[in-house]
Amino acid sequence: MVPRAQTFAWGLLHRALPIGKRASKFSKHIVGECVRCATLEDEMHMFFLCHFSKAAWFFSPWFIRTEVIAANHHSTPQIIQALLTSAHPYIKVTSLYTFWSIWKARNDALFGRKFCKPSQVFSIANAIMQDSKLEDMFLTPHEHRCTRSVDQHVVPQRDIFLLAGNAIFCDAA
Numbered sequence: 001m002v003p004r005a006q007t008f009a010w011g012l013l014h015r016a017l018p019i020g021k022r023a024s025k026f027s028k029h030i031v032g033e034c035v036r037c038a039t040l041e042d043e044m045h046m047f048f049l050c051h052f053s054k055a056a057w058f059f060s061p062w063f064i065r066t067e068v069i070a071a072n073h074h075s076t077p078q079i080i081q082a083l084l085t086s087a088h089p090y091i092k093v094t095s096l097y098t099f100w101s102i103w104k105a106r107n108d109a110l111f112g113r114k115f116c117k118p119s120q121v122f123s124i125a126n127a128i129m130q131d132s133k134l135e136d137m138f139l140t141p142h143e144h145r146c147t148r149s150v151d152q153h154v155v156p157q158r159d160i161f162l163l164a165g166n167a168i169f170c171d172a173a
């Protein structure tokens with residue numbers, strides 16, 4: 001298990017990442033706005049609603065329209081649940097490396113002034129995935145067994161069917 005990945009996963013699921021909106025409350029030297037578009041940066045903006053993130057999720061192989069998911073699911077953990085129960089052929093727990101890749105792209109832009117392209121997010125996520133096992137970080141053995149009941153509790157069956165169609169992603173064919 002990679003400590004940095006574990007820390008990131010914990011922060012992602014507990015909404016504790018030092019995102020601009022949150023971090024800027026603690027210091028006037030921390031910018032609260034998105035480095036790419038100057039919108040106030042919260043988790044929803046950074047991971048799903050910034051033009052960069054929307055484009056990254058819409059690239060192959062996902063073709064996911066995050067603004068559609070965000071219209072019905074209003075927090076990062078809710079959207080993760082929705083993605084995992086969407087029946088999307090390319091979404092599995094390891095797809096969550098995408099979140100780390102977007103986080104890395106944000107930090108590279110903010111602190112290193114290095115701006116990658118949305119199309120690079122997927123390959124960066126894959127590179128990170130080579131070195132760690134995110135599935136083991138997110139789910140304990142007990143949670144692996146209970147995933148289905150947890151998903152059904154969080155995402156109503158009606159929404160699962162909505163998400164399984166073209167509502168949030170387009171067919172790659």
Ligand SMILES: [Zn+2]
Pocket residue numbers: 034035036037038039045049050051052
């Ligand atoms: Zn932005």
